[in-house]
Amino acid sequence: MTSNRPIINDRARGHPELDIVRRHCRFLRESQWWSAADLRDYQWRHIKRVYAHVLRHVPLYQDLYEGRSSHLNNWDEFLDLPVLTKDRLMESDGGCHSQRLPPGHHALPVIHTSGSTGQKMEVHPTSVTEQFRAALSIREFEWHGVRPEGSAMVIRALITPDEPNYEALMEGVRAPSWASGYVAGLVNTGPGYFMDVGADVQRQVKFLDAVRPEYLMSNASNLVEMAELWTEDRRSRSRLKLIRTLAETLYDDYRKRIEEAFGVPVYDAYSSAELNSIASECAGCEGLHVQDENVLLEVLREDGTPCEPGEVGRAVLTGLHHYGTPFIRYELGDMVESAEPCSCGRGLALLRHVHGRTFTMIQRPNGSPVLSSALFHVLNELRGLRGVQVRQHGPERFEALVVCSGADAADLSKKIVQAFRGVLWPEVEVEVRVVEALQRSAGGKLERFVRL
């Protein structure tokens, strides 16, 4: 399945920025096979540079690291730096951005994070972060044997209602290429089809059936909804080869439902607006390779010590090339599970799962904890349950918003209450509300578990 055929073309040689991305692509094709120790050395060189930079040019870090040495001498000094929370970063009121960029880094238009946790944040990308983003995307396509000349459909959060192309993107837009920016300049791409994830699912499925692309990219929860409507008839006409999920956690049950309905493999990638590509699934084995050349990812326990392989912990990230808005030991808010190195031979670190924000411990009244995923495990087995969002209103009070498909709603509600009582505790208070559809957040994400 893995293809290592380089996919970049020779067009536009001599274009200075594309040549930089081309060099990054060559570098990344080699560095993925470096030993973990060599990758660590590479990260260390970049961390030292970023650290020296933030002490000179970023007010937030000047405050945060007051009294510390002006340069890092060893890993212990780095690991002693405080973990930076999103709240602390937001409180800095713009003090988290560089007042000056190093030579060779050019400021690009400011972007905003999707704000699925209720906090919208400004990020200052640069030419360098975008060049790395493009090269990492190209490497990811190579890992999965993507044929860029093929056509691709992208259904994601693209618009807000006040934008001029709102109507068009709700109907579906056809474009000569599915790629943009540096990627479009470096690979020969086939046509692209775009639609907003907020569009009616029936309409999405009709569009997919009409344009018959080879590749499909969308939010995992949206693909699950599409899978429900992907009939045998449609499947027999389809030319799909591969599906990539984005923006949300790809749960095991989601993967199963998507693969069964569409009959093609699905792979997951983990990224954030702040740091771009963080990890991407390995085509040969079970897990996601960390993009070690872009970020240092630490998986930490509650007490701040590092997790062993197999343990789930907090994702704490340091950006290696991010000088516009630097991130050092930044807690993204996601839970991830680290793993032993991959059998494919790449030295890149491996994650078994990205659990996102929904990997939540629920405390039983007797003090014993239970994982929210245990609840979903049981709920997903219920026939006629098309979608569910669990909201926790207090320590002992839950609400389940459910979308039914052809099942008797009263009977299904009874089974949902039974599932809660079986997994959590017998007297747990749960209100089941049948809804037409589950509401996505502004970023097009659909959270399975929400604590209110």
Ligand SMILES: [Zn+2]
């Ligand atoms: Zn691998």
